[in-house]
Amino acid sequence: MADSNPRLVAVSNRVGPLSDEGQAGGLVVGLSDALKRRGGVWFGWSGETSKEGTQGEAKTEVQENVEMTTIDMSQEELQGFYYDYANRSLWPLLHYRLDLAEFDRVSDKVYRQVNHRFAVRLMPHLKENDLVWVHDYHFFYMGSELRQAGYKGRLGYFLHIPFCAPEVFSALPASHDIVRALLAYDVIGFQTDTDRCNFVSFCISELGGEKLDEDRVRVGDRTVIAKPFPIGIDAEGYARFAVSPEAGEHEEMLLSMTRDRRNSDGEGAERKLIVGVDRMDYSKGLLERFYGFERLLEDYPENCGSAIFLQVAPLSRSELDAYAELRDELERTAGHLNGRFATLDWTPLQMMTRGFTRKALAGIYRAARVCLVTPLRDGMNLVAKEFVAAQDPEDPGVLILSRFAGALDELKCGCIVVNPYNTDDVAAAMQRALTMPLEERKRRWEAMREAVFTGTAQRWCQSFIDMLETSHHEPAAQTSS
Numbered sequence: 001m002a003d004s005n006p007r008l009v010a011v012s013n014r015v016g017p018l019s020d021e022g023q024a025g026g027l028v029v030g031l032s033d034a035l036k037r038r039g040g041v042w043f044g045w046s047g048e049t050s051k052e053g054t055q056g057e058a059k060t061e062v063q064e065n066v067e068m069t070t071i072d073m074s075q076e077e078l079q080g081f082y083y084d085y086a087n088r089s090l091w092p093l094l095h096y097r098l099d100l101a102e103f104d105r106v107s108d109k110v111y112r113q114v115n116h117r118f119a120v121r122l123m124p125h126l127k128e129n130d131l132v133w134v135h136d137y138h139f140f141y142m143g144s145e146l147r148q149a150g151y152k153g154r155l156g157y158f159l160h161i162p163f164c165a166p167e168v169f170s171a172l173p174a175s176h177d178i179v180r181a182l183l184a185y186d187v188i189g190f191q192t193d194t195d196r197c198n199f200v201s202f203c204i205s206e207l208g209g210e211k212l213d214e215d216r217v218r219v220g221d222r223t224v225i226a227k228p229f230p231i232g233i234d235a236e237g238y239a240r241f242a243v244s245p246e247a248g249e250h251e252e253m254l255l256s257m258t259r260d261r262r263n264s265d266g267e268g269a270e271r272k273l274i275v276g277v278d279r280m281d282y283s284k285g286l287l288e289r290f291y292g293f294e295r296l297l298e299d300y301p302e303n304c305g306s307a308i309f310l311q312v313a314p315l316s317r318s319e320l321d322a323y324a325e326l327r328d329e330l331e332r333t334a335g336h337l338n339g340r341f342a343t344l345d346w347t348p349l350q351m352m353t354r355g356f357t358r359k360a361l362a363g364i365y366r367a368a369r370v371c372l373v374t375p376l377r378d379g380m381n382l383v384a385k386e387f388v389a390a391q392d393p394e395d396p397g398v399l400i401l402s403r404f405a406g407a408l409d410e411l412k413c414g415c416i417v418v419n420p421y422n423t424d425d426v427a428a429a430m431q432r433a434l435t436m437p438l439e440e441r442k443r444r445w446e447a448m449r450e451a452v453f454t455g456t457a458q459r460w461c462q463s464f465i466d467m468l469e470t471s472h473h474e475p476a477a478q479t480s481s
């Protein structure tokens, strides 16, 4: 009989940290717990470049019972694999931004090579009964490369970002190769049912596959499980962050900023804080959100002097033109908006690009009356879930959530849903949220809280591993029946 508790081997572009010092996201929280419990390997890029690149020495650090193993990339590998193919071709394409996607054969080749080399370098670390779980759009070919290198154990894959509609995905020159390569995995996890359906439709319409049942699709002699596993957060942990002294300091700082509008008799309009927290990425709909806030001030002028919108937007992938242009445009738009509406004692829009610890962020969420999570496309969006987990049950804030965020499936029970492209809709949602009575805020928040505390990071990880463990593995070389 097979090992009753096989090791877990996780592969992701960046590795760790294993211990959560208040910095970790959903992937890290979920994986760390499972890795520590089962023992195993976490394999990925070191974050460094060197002359030897993927051919250089692997670095292994054993933490608890987990081997954290990383390899470098050469500058050419980093450019072709990460910047060009992953982030100039795949990221925009999968987020429905064909207008921004660039395709070229050089980066396609480097991307495949890096997947191949990572697989070859991982092989010596694998044992027969391991569960190998590969993450995200950086490693579409990793599974098929591992099979070619002779790995026969179970192989799972999880896509953290959307899988776009087949009409869009098929624009990618390597679309068939990528989906065929994905079929080497035994279980393919997606954030939502929509993503799974897009993948299955591609298998059927482009590759002549067939859907066997809700979770299984067959193409040629390969049958794979394709299933949604919505990622969550460590909700209990996050709620604890929100009442930590560090969170309290940040909350108090913001509350005093919103209180100082009143005079010594407590008179004057109460200031209300709206927050947004996102990596500065064109998929997050930041510009559209700024327009929505501007429309709020135009159409509902009672908010002038009292509404403050704080956008936390740490810089991301600034080496790429599309991101540098986005930053310029956001700064210009914020400047224009403030120039138009600000008064001597009120600055309506504040944008900051610095990072915060998760405890500090939890305090920021808790101080906010409204959180705007309005991506144009998002695999899940963990900020929406963090905002819910951080709220004060006696005075919870309101979540405004895009219809294009994966998190909508679980949070539509309590959020206000918007179309982020519709400026009037976003402005009306903000007005509704800012004026929502306490009873309604509580009712909505309780429904979302239930969802966030049920669909946690730990549960996401466990349900994927359970599925992988019980999946029947057909070796890739097997002929069809």
Ligand code: ADQ
Residues within 6 Å of the ligand: 025, 026, 027, 160, 161, 231, 277, 278, 279, 312, 313, 314, 353, 354, 355, 356, 357, 358, 361, 378, 379, 380, 381, 382, 383, 386
């Ligand atoms: P991301 O696109 O990075 O992740 P998201 O899910 O929102 O998007 O996660 C961002 C994380 O960064 C959150 O945990 C947030 O708290 C943190 N963060 C943001 N600003 C910060 C700041 N200034 N300081 C510190 N932390 C900050 C990808 C996909 C998503 C998917 C996740 C997980 O694009 O759709 O939800 O993976 O699968």
